[in-house]
Amino acid sequence: MHLLNHLSFAVADLARSAAFYDATLATLGYRRVCAADSFVGWGLVDDQDAFAIKLRPQGVTIPGDGFHVAFSAPSRQAVQEFYRAALQHGGRDNGGAGLHPEYGANYFAAFVFDPDGYRIEAVISIDLRQ
């Protein structure tokens, strides 16, 4: 049973952030499902965005380290591809890509900052032996 339906946050440069999320979220199997002058959204179904960015060019308050959002990855390879795509498209490293047993025996994740400085993550935490 999941809890979260959708999320949006503000970005300062829509084209820059859209390019970043097109590249990173594609590695996890998500695609752009809606777009307009002031927002772009990603998900699995047309017009049903699970994650969206909204242009707020007048200024964006970037949250501190209490904020982070993690996207579900389909495989460990996808997590690594997410990490590489993030660094190639305007993101910055925030902890590499790899196993984090401190969060769970099978917690494989990548941690980056997006172009605005939001803390984002890609994670898969299933037991691959199952």
Add this chain to the structure above:
Amino acid sequence: MIHHLSLPVTDIKRSAAFYDAALGALGYKRTVNYREVVGWGSIDNGDIFSIRLRPKEKIMSGSGFHLAFIGRTRAAIDKFHRAALRHGGKDNGGSGLNPEYGPDYYAAFVFDPDGYRMEAVISPHSHK
């Protein structure tokens, strides 16, 4: 798509009481309980949504940020809205059908105690 999310809050007790009530109305329970981190989820599923105490946090302002939780029934969405207003939240659009987002888009919109825009919505839906 969203695996989990955490938000900084300026008063953990105030926000924990708010989310206990609001998320409880949707059928979720507190699954993580530390002095500076509180999280909610479903049984044996860890926390999917958590709050972290950051007393000096400058809260994301404006209408860019919002987060929507999944509700199962219209009654649960209405209950979420009532619980939010009773536990430190403020109304941000009532509870009911929002045909501008889709013919069956039933949702409630509130501000949490820090001013974050929160929503409860029946899934699936069409959302823009």
